[in-house]
Amino acid sequence: MRIMLACAQGMSTSLLVAKMKEAAELNEVDVEIFAAPEAEIPKHKAEIDIVLLGPQVAYLLEDTQEVLADTNIPVTVINSVDYGMLNGGKVLDVALKLIEKTKEGEK
Template structure:
């Protein structure tokens, strides 16, 4: 089982799949054992229950869901920086996730 589980949520689950692969490459380079996956907003609750992630990261296009998730889950919930998302900067998004997880623990 992975040391970290990072869940990314976007409108359809498609646009974040490239970001997931870039984050996985960054994690491997850093020696971080992480299960990083993306899901559509409509499937987020099922994936939360199934995967039990350490952090939930929202794509900028679903940032309006932030307060709803923050009220319902007891893990960090962050909105991915729009510039990092647009540039598909997996390394930077991974660092943000790691920082949020560390701050919560």
Template sequence: MVRILLVCAAGMSTSLLVQRMQKAAAARNLDVKIEAHAAPEFDSCYREFDVILVGPQLRFRKADWAPLAAEAGIPLDVINPVDYGMVNGEKVLDTALKLAATKE
């Protein structure tokens, strides 16, 4: 199972994206766990995931969070703003899976 964390400003703006990613994963018979959490929750939950994707509105936090994620061996990147804006679950899922593959 690949555990994917999406981090956004309030933890709610990515809920539709999570749903679309889950639908895409189900169509591919992939075993994934996808959750969205608000930025203030990052420190308390990031270690529970295999991949971290940060919402474009929080790209400035990558500099703070990337070292923590790297120390834990968890790949972290910012979601492509176009994919985020279009709520493209397929492409964001692909991004997460590619990052997960770098962990192995």
């Protein structure tokens, strides 16, 4: 699984990526997590399973959903409290559940 966190420049989400990777390792979850600027979403859409938008770019939710409309990639905005507290475990859990829900919907 590949999780993409997107924000304006891809830098502010990098701390959360590190915390999510720690949580994945602790829970033995095989996942690749990376941060990138939101402008790079189209470039990565063939290789990702979900896009998590930083709260500061929540206004891009609809635009991002349109960019990914030809895929089955879910998009959601990271909870601002979890983002601010760098709660990597919680954000990872939300992402994994949304990926699973999307895959179940494909069946």
